[in-house]
Amino acid sequence: MRRPILSKFSPPQLIALTFALTILLGGALLASPATHQAGHSLSPVQALFMATSALCVTGLSVVDVGSTFNLFGQLVVLALVQIGGLGIITFGTLFAFLLGRRINFSERIRLAQQVSAFEVGGVVRLIRQIFAFTLIAELIGAAVLALRFVPLEGWGRGLYFAVFHAVSAYNNAGFSLYPDGLMRFARDPLISLAISVLVILGGMGFIVQINVLSHWRNPRRDRMLVHSKIVLSVMAALLVIGTLLFMLFEWQNPRTLGPLPFGDKLLASFFQGMTPRTAGFNTVDYAAVTQPTIFITIILMFIGANPGSTGGGIKTSTFFVMMMAAISLVRGRGDLVAFGRRVARETVVRAMTVGLLSMGLVNTGVLLMLIANHDNALSFERLFFETVSAFGTVGLSMNATFSLNPSQELILLVLMYLGRIGPLTFAVAFGSSNKNEVVRYAPERDILIG
Amino acid sequence: MRRPILSKFSPPQLIALTFALTILLGGALLASPATHQAGHSLSPVQALFMATSALCVTGLSVVDVGSTFNLFGQLVVLALVQIGGLGIITFGTLFAFLLGRRINFSERIRLAQQVSAFEVGGVVRLIRQIFAFTLIAELIGAAVLALRFVPLEGWGRGLYFAVFHAVSAYNNAGFSLYPDGLMRFARDPLISLAISVLVILGGMGFIVQINVLSHWRNPRRDRMLVHSKIVLSVMAALLVIGTLLFMLFEWQNPRTLGPLPFGDKLLASFFQGMTPRTAGFNTVDYAAVTQPTIFITIILMFIGANPGSTGGGIKTSTFFVMMMAAISLVRGRGDLVAFGRRVARETVVRAMTVGLLSMGLVNTGVLLMLIANHDNALSFERLFFETVSAFGTVGLSMNATFSLNPSQELILLVLMYLGRIGPLTFAVAFGSSNKNEVVRYAPERDILIG
Ligand SMILES: [K+]
Ligand SMILES: [K+]
Numbered sequence: 001m002r003r004p005i006l007s008k009f010s011p012p013q014l015i016a017l018t019f020a021l022t023i024l025l026g027g028a029l030l031a032s033p034a035t036h037q038a039g040h041s042l043s044p045v046q047a048l049f050m051a052t053s054a055l056c057v058t059g060l061s062v063v064d065v066g067s068t069f070n071l072f073g074q075l076v077v078l079a080l081v082q083i084g085g086l087g088i089i090t091f092g093t094l095f096a097f098l099l100g101r102r103i104n105f106s107e108r109i110r111l112a113q114q115v116s117a118f119e120v121g122g123v124v125r126l127i128r129q130i131f132a133f134t135l136i137a138e139l140i141g142a143a144v145l146a147l148r149f150v151p152l153e154g155w156g157r158g159l160y161f162a163v164f165h166a167v168s169a170y171n172n173a174g175f176s177l178y179p180d181g182l183m184r185f186a187r188d189p190l191i192s193l194a195i196s197v198l199v200i201l202g203g204m205g206f207i208v209q210i211n212v213l214s215h216w217r218n219p220r221r222d223r224m225l226v227h228s229k230i231v232l233s234v235m236a237a238l239l240v241i242g243t244l245l246f247m248l249f250e251w252q253n254p255r256t257l258g259p260l261p262f263g264d265k266l267l268a269s270f271f272q273g274m275t276p277r278t279a280g281f282n283t284v285d286y287a288a289v290t291q292p293t294i295f296i297t298i299i300l301m302f303i304g305a306n307p308g309s310t311g312g313g314i315k316t317s318t319f320f321v322m323m324m325a326a327i328s329l330v331r332g333r334g335d336l337v338a339f340g341r342r343v344a345r346e347t348v349v350r351a352m353t354v355g356l357l358s359m360g361l362v363n364t365g366v367l368l369m370l371i372a373n374h375d376n377a378l379s380f381e382r383l384f385f386e387t388v389s390a391f392g393t394v395g396l397s398m399n400a401t402f403s404l405n406p407s408q409e410l411i412l413l414v415l416m417y418l419g420r421i422g423p424l425t426f427a428v429a430f431g432s433s434n435k436n437e438v439v440r441y442a443p444e445r446d447i448l449i450g
Numbered sequence: 451m452r453r454p455i456l457s458k459f460s461p462p463q464l465i466a467l468t469f470a471l472t473i474l475l476g477g478a479l480l481a482s483p484a485t486h487q488a489g490h491s492l493s494p495v496q497a498l499f500m501a502t503s504a505l506c507v508t509g510l511s512v513v514d515v516g517s518t519f520n521l522f523g524q525l526v527v528l529a530l531v532q533i534g535g536l537g538i539i540t541f542g543t544l545f546a547f548l549l550g551r552r553i554n555f556s557e558r559i560r561l562a563q564q565v566s567a568f569e570v571g572g573v574v575r576l577i578r579q580i581f582a583f584t585l586i587a588e589l590i591g592a593a594v595l596a597l598r599f600v601p602l603e604g605w606g607r608g609l610y611f612a613v614f615h616a617v618s619a620y621n622n623a624g625f626s627l628y629p630d631g632l633m634r635f636a637r638d639p640l641i642s643l644a645i646s647v648l649v650i651l652g653g654m655g656f657i658v659q660i661n662v663l664s665h666w667r668n669p670r671r672d673r674m675l676v677h678s679k680i681v682l683s684v685m686a687a688l689l690v691i692g693t694l695l696f697m698l699f700e701w702q703n704p705r706t707l708g709p710l711p712f713g714d715k716l717l718a719s720f721f722q723g724m725t726p727r728t729a730g731f732n733t734v735d736y737a738a739v740t741q742p743t744i745f746i747t748i749i750l751m752f753i754g755a756n757p758g759s760t761g762g763g764i765k766t767s768t769f770f771v772m773m774m775a776a777i778s779l780v781r782g783r784g785d786l787v788a789f790g791r792r793v794a795r796e797t798v799v800r801a802m803t804v805g806l807l808s809m810g811l812v813n814t815g816v817l818l819m820l821i822a823n824h825d826n827a828l829s830f831e832r833l834f835f836e837t838v839s840a841f842g843t844v845g846l847s848m849n850a851t852f853s854l855n856p857s858q859e860l861i862l863l864v865l866m867y868l869g870r871i872g873p874l875t876f877a878v879a880f881g882s883s884n885k886n887e888v889v890r891y892a893p894e895r896d897i898l899i900g
Contacts, residue, residue, distance in 0.1 A: 294820075326806045326810075345799070352802040352806070353776045357776055363749060
C-alpha cells in the first residue's frame with residue numbers, strides 16, 4: 001500500500017521543506033529582470049537573500065527594495081512576507097493547539113472553549129479565522145497609515161505605501177519602501193504609533209490575541225491563560241526596559257535623540273524600544289547609536305517576540321522560563337511556579353535547550369561572519385549586531401547589509417532560515433531518533449517554548 | 451548560649467567573606483609605598499584591582515608588575531596568588547568531597563578509598579595533602595623553569611623568576627615579571643611546555659589529580675571516576691580545538707604566527723590553545739590576532755577549566771552537561787547518559803543555571819563596561835574580550851587593561867571577584883531562602899558543576 005508522499009514527512013519537516021521550496025521559487029522570481037527597475041540587477045545570492053529575508057519576515061536588505069524592484073518585484077516581496085507571516089502563525093498555532101504538542105490538556109480544553117466563542121470547529125475554520133484576523137488587522141492598519149501616506153505620496157502611491165507598510169509591520173517584516181527606512185517619520189506620532197501597534201499585535205501570537213479578545217468580551221467565562229499572562233508580562237517589561245534604556249543611552253547623542261525636542265525624544269525611544277521585538281523598523285540611524293545601545297539591542301533582538309507569532313528570537317516565554325528557573329534554583333526552590341501554576345521540569349529543560357541551541361547557532365554564525373570578513377571590512381560589533389538581527393529575523397542593521405560580501409550574504413541567509421524555522425524544530429525535524437519519546441513529554445508542557 | 455561568630459555563616463558565605471577581607475588587606479599593602487619601586491604609585495582602585503586580580507588568580511594588570519612593585523610588592527602579589535590558589539582548591543575539594551554537596555554517595559565512597567591510598571584520614575590531613583601536592587608541583591616546575599631563567603637572568607634573579615612563574619602558572623594566575631608577558635619565549639619549547647604542563651595540572655582539580663595518580667598506581671583497584679573521565683575528555687577536546695583553530699586563523703597573520711618557522715608556529719598555537727583554560731599567559735600579542743581568534747578565545751575563556759581547580763570560567767563539566775543535555779533533548783531522549791552513567795536531571799538544571807547566571811553576569815559586565823567607556827576610548831571587541839577574561843579569571847587582554855578608566859577598573863574588579871567565587875555559590879550564599887531544600891538535591895548529583 002503506497003502512502004501519499006506528504007505523509008512521509010513530520011510536520012516540522014514539512015514546514016522546513018515548504019519554506020525552502022518557497023525561498024527557491026521567490027529567489028528565482030527576484031533574480032529575473034521582470035522584477036527589476038531599469039538599470040538594476042541582483043546576483044543569484046542576493047535574490048535568494050531577499051526571498052529568504054521576505055519569507056522569514058526578517059527585513060534585512062542587501063539592495064534597496066524601493067529603488068531596485070519594480071512594482072511587480074515589490075509585490076513579490078510583499079507576497080512572500082504575507083505567505084511567510086501567515087505560514088508561521090498557522091503552523092505555530094496548529095502545533096500548539098491542535099496537535100497538542102506544546103500546550104497541556106486542561107489549557108487546551110479551556111482554550112477550545114474560548115475559541116468556540118469565535119465559532120471555530122476544525123482546522124480549516126481555525127485557519128480561516130487566522131487569515132481573517134490578519135487581514136482585518138492589516139486593513140485597519142493600512143487605513144490609518146493612509147491618513148499620512150496619501151497626503152505625502154498622492155492617492156495611488158499613498159494607498160500602495162499604506163498597504164505595503166501595514167503588511168510589513170503586522171508580519172514583523174520591517175521592509176520599507178524608503179531607502180532610509182522610517183527615519184523621516186521619527187517625529188511623526190501617527191506613523192510611529194500605528195506601526196508600533198501593528199508590530200506589537202503581530203508579535204503577540206494568535207492564541208494570545210484570541211485569548212485576550214474573548215477575555216475582554218466575557219471576563220468571567222473566558223479566563224486568561226497562564227501562557228498569555230506570562231508572554232504579555234514579558235512583552236510589556238521588555239518594551240518598558242527597552243524604551244527606558246534607549247532614552248538613557250541616546251538622550252544626549254547628537255547623532256540620534258540629541259537634536260530632537262522632548263516629546264519627540266520620547267516617541268523615538270518608544271519606537272526603538274518596540275522594534276527589537278523583531279519588527280526591524282527604525283526611525284533612528286543604528287550606525288550612530290552608542291555602544292551600550294548596540295549591546296542592549298543585541299540582547300533584546302535575541303530574546304524576540306511571543307511564540308506562534310510573526311516575531312522571531314528565542315521567544316519571550318523561553319526567556320521567562322530560563323530566568324525564573326535560574327532564580328528558583330538559586331533560591332533553593334525545587335519547583336518553578338509562575339502565576340499560580342507549577343511549570344513542568346520538562347518545560348524548563350526545553351526552554352534552556354532552546355536558549356542554548358540558539359546561542360550555539362548565533363555564536364557559530366558570528367564566527368563564520370568574522371572568518372568571511374576579509375580585510376576586516378566590517379567591525380566586530382557591526383557583524384555581531386547583523387548576525388543576531390538575522391537569527392532573530394529582526395532586520396535592524398548598523399548599515400552593514402549593503403556592504404556584505406557574497407559569503408556573508410550566504411551565511412546570513414542560512415541563519416535567517418534556521419532562526420525562523422526554529423533551532424529546536426529544525427533539529428527535531430531532522431535529528432529525531434525516537435519520535436514517540438518526544439511526544440511522551442506533551443502532557444506536562446503548559447507554556448509554549450521556542 | 452552564644453555561638454562562635456564564624457558558625458553564623460554558611461561555608462559559601464565564609465569563602466566570600468574571607469576573599470573580600472583578604473582583598474582589602476592585600477589592596478592596602480599594594481597601595482602602600484613600601485611595595486612600590488621608586489617613582490611609581492597606584493591609585494587605591496588600582497591597588498585593590500591588583501589585589502583582586504592576584505587573589506582571584508586572574509592575572510589582569512592595570513600596572514606592570516615587574517617595574518611598578520619592588521621585591522616586597524612582588525612577593526605580596528605572589529603570596530596572594532598562592533593563598534588564592536590554595537584557598538580555591540581546598541574549599542572546592544572540601545565542598546565536593548567532605549561536605550558531600552556536589553558529588554554523590556557511591557562516587558564519594560570510591561574516592562575516599564582512593565584518597566586513603568595517600569593516607570588521608572581527616573580534613574586537616576586532606577588539606578595537608580593538597581598543600582604538599584601544590585608545593586611539589588610548583589617546586590618541580592620552578593626547577594625546570596630555572597634551566598632557562600638562570601642562564602638568562604643570573605642565579606639570584608633567575609631562581610626568583612623561576613619560582614614566581616611556576617607559582618603563577620600552577621595557580622593559573624598568569625602574572626609575569628616581563629612587561630610583555632611571555633612573548634619573548636614564543637619560540638622557546640622549554641618555557642612554553644613547562645608553563646603549559648603546570649597550567650594544565652593546576653587546571654585539573656585536586657580530585658582529578660589524585661584520581662589519576664591512584665588509578666595510575668593501581669588501575670584495577672582505583673578506577674577512574676565518571677567525573678574525571680568527563681572533565682579530562684572535555685579538557686583534551688578544548689585543547690585540541692583551541693590549538694587547531696588558532697593555527698587556522700593565525701597561520702598567515704604577519705603580526706602573530708606569520709613570520710615564525712613551521713615548528714614554532716605549532717608551539718605557539720599549542721600555547722595559545724592551552725592558555726584560555728584560564729592560564730592567561732600569552733606568547734603572542736592578542737591585540738594583533740584576527741577577529742575569528744578573538745571570538746573563539748572569548749568562548750574558550752568563558753568555558754574555562756575544571757571545577758575545584760585553580761582555573762575559572764563556567765567549568766568544563768558545566769559546559770559538557772549543558773551540551774549533552776541539549777543534544778539529548780533534540781534527539782528526543784529522556785535521560786542524559788555519559789560514560790555509562792545516568793546524569794541526574796538536577797545536575798542538568800544546575801549546569802544550565804550556572805551557564806545562564808554566568809551569561810547574565812558577563813552580559814551585565816559588558817554593558818557596564820560599554821556605558822563607562824567614555825568617548826569610545828576602547829573598541830567593542832576589546833572590552834568584550836577584557837570582560838570575559840575578568841569573569842573567567844583568565845587574564846588575557848588585547849592590551850586594554852592599562853587603558854581602563856577607574857570606573858572600568860572597578861567593574862572588572864567586581865567581576866573577577868564574582869567570577870572567582872562562582873555566580874552560583876555567591877548567589878546561594880546570600881540569596882538562599884531555604885537551605886535545607888538546596889541540600890535535599892545532594893544525593894542525586896554526580897558531576898561537579900560550577
Ligand atoms: K523583522
Ligand atoms: K588566570
